[in-house]
Amino acid sequence: MPTEVLMPALSPTMEEGTLAKWLVKEGDTVSSGDILAEIETDKATMEFEAVEEGVIGKLLISEGSEGVKVNTPIAVMLEEGESAEDIAKSGSDEAAEAEDAGSKSGSEEKTAESGKTSDKAPAKAKSKGDAKEEDDIPKPDQTPDWPDGTKMRTQTVREALRDAMAEEMRRDPNVYLMGEEVAEYQGAYKISQGLLDEFGGKRVIDTPITEHGFTGIAVGAAFGGLRPIVEFMTFNFAMQAIDQIVNSAAKTLYMSGGQMGAPMVFRGPNGAAARVGAQHSQDYAAWYAHIPGLKVVQPYSAADAKGLLKTAIRDPNPVIFLENEIMYGKSFDVPVLEDFTVPFGKAKIWREGSDVTIVSWGIGMTYALEAADRLAEDGIEAEVIDLRTLRPIDYDTVLASVQKTNRCVTVEEGFPVASIGNHLSAVIMTRAFDYLDAPVLNCTGKDVPMPYAANLEKLALLNADEVVEAVHKVTYR
């Protein structure tokens, strides 16, 4: 049967083109790879090659024709023993078919469009009694993180993080730690202190100062069956490696249809330390929380640092674990349990209150809790929620609290534009609009690179005063 040569699509966006020049004429014998024609697209003039061998039976579109739609027959090829007469016969059938298909898809488009229009009609405002609203009643999980009566001990965040890694490395021989100065130096911030002695150089590995390269190697090791923990000396340097984190680690499970992924942890200090200037002082929570495929953790207390890091190491997905240099030396009660873990997606209520909900995480909790103490002196009872994980986020605990307090202030160290607070505000507006008695306010770092001068740095950072002020605004007192 004669086969039609169709106007090719020569770029991802091409819909039509100009048939600039035929390089063959009717009756020519061509083989696969021979150039048939030059076709002009919006981008360039391209050569169009034959895919099958045969004889050019008929050229259907003349040279210089503009606006030839993709998939329009432009020529007919004959196989051995066929003549031009065969063309007319099969050609007319197919043309009719193509026309049919065209009109059919046209009418489908119309239907879809009219459907759209009706969707655009303004929706009736929902009353509180609607069934849909009932379904959206938040169901926060407020089970305690450890049983009543558990023995506690005081530990710094630093010690808790080290214990978490050591326990998981004892549990699974395929867990290993790599990063700059993690082994012999015992950790630039002493988080990996003692690990080299216990686990040896095979599992506690000093890398050269090449974030992009060693992150990619760790991603490959995770594909290959290991459970890497990658320590970034600080998350500022992880920007060198963000392509491997986002494009390779986070997306491969999806791109492979679930066949393989990167079970691994990226951890290290994040956010401002003190007086280290703009390039070493940035909170990346919102950056990573933006990415489907990543999980993002930002603990505040030592107990959470330990329980969440153990969960992160066991998680079959890439986890971003954002620590904070200023928090490393702070002490908290940590439960003395053989295997203490904290699940992802479960916020912790540090303080109950009925007047306003303050939502924070990581070092932001320092300001949130200080503000709550001061507000209590003024007779304002704040409920303080520590999100603990930013992907997944425990929306239910936040929404249930806002339904009780009707007001919300978010507290984070990161920049204000496209912040986590912005996202929470949108979720609260969408799912608890009727419960709000004031706009949700976001307390954030200032919209400036971190300055070095002591006084300016202080101005750029978030503080408890700003949280107190925001709460006064939303409580109107």
Add this chain to the structure above:
Amino acid sequence: MATRKSAAQDKAAGKASGSASADELKSYYRDMLLIRRFEEKAGQLYGMGLIGGFCHLYIGQEAVVVGLEAAAEEGDKRVTSYRDHGHMLACGMDPDGVMAELTGREGGYSKGKGGSMHMFSKEKHFYGGHGIVGAQVPIGAGLAFADKYLDNNRVTFTYFGDGAANQGQVYETFNMAALWKLPVIFVIENNQYAMGTAQVRSTSSADLYKRGEAFGIPGELVDGMDVLAVKEAGEKAVAHCRSGKGPYILEVKTYRYRGHSMSDPAKYRTREEVQKMREEKDAIERVRVMLLDGKHASEDDLKAIDKEIKDVVSKSADFAKDSPEPDPSELWTDIYARDSPQGAALETGDA
């Protein structure tokens, strides 16, 4: 070209040519032809609009992957860039599944969610299919890192092009691979053009196989249009890696007949240059001549192989057209392992 003389000598020693038997030669011919015909079909389906987006064809470079796969053992790993169709076919992945991924259908290796540049097969130890130039290089070293850690005596073939050879992460990786003696073979497929930029216009020194010298990584220049030469070099590299001596670099000189991707205007080289390579250096033709001259196969035998390949490819195209598009519910799967619907939890708008 392996000379006829050596072919005749080998025949006397019970061999067809070089270190390959008649059956091996036939299988290389078959494997290379499969890639070429598959890619031609892919180009055709692209022109028909059945394949979208980017589509980078491997035509001309077939001897590289076929030669190196001949040097690989079961369990060895491979990872490459976005010009990956040939690598997948050469390591034994099903043409139906590859073609259906190109058309974005349910029957594709990634259920239609990856596309031409993003395919994987755990079963065949194929770790992608990576769309960011050079990003697969540390990943390949990482696979080798895991093998060394697990002490399983496997090697990883890490393929990248002359363009990627200028990426910084490649040298970060060379350093660590040599430092830690990782069993990884860096295969630089030098097709002489980084997209449309000729190597001389992008690269300060032409000899890419010497790029490991500063790290103490041995390198070798290989004729990538000669499948037997590639196989031989591959065997040497594999032996080096498996014996614990660390990484090895093969710069395999090859040539891409088609454009960088389907939307390549081909203004950076002449038609004559391409034609000359096709006529004088073609790797498939070379093996064809060896088979015929060595009387290892008749014209009819080869025609039968051609027919068999044509059928395999045409079946894959039919499968790729007939396989349904993925179910809309697939939008929300495989975002997280064990499928906890984190993505859905963020979709608050419809709640």
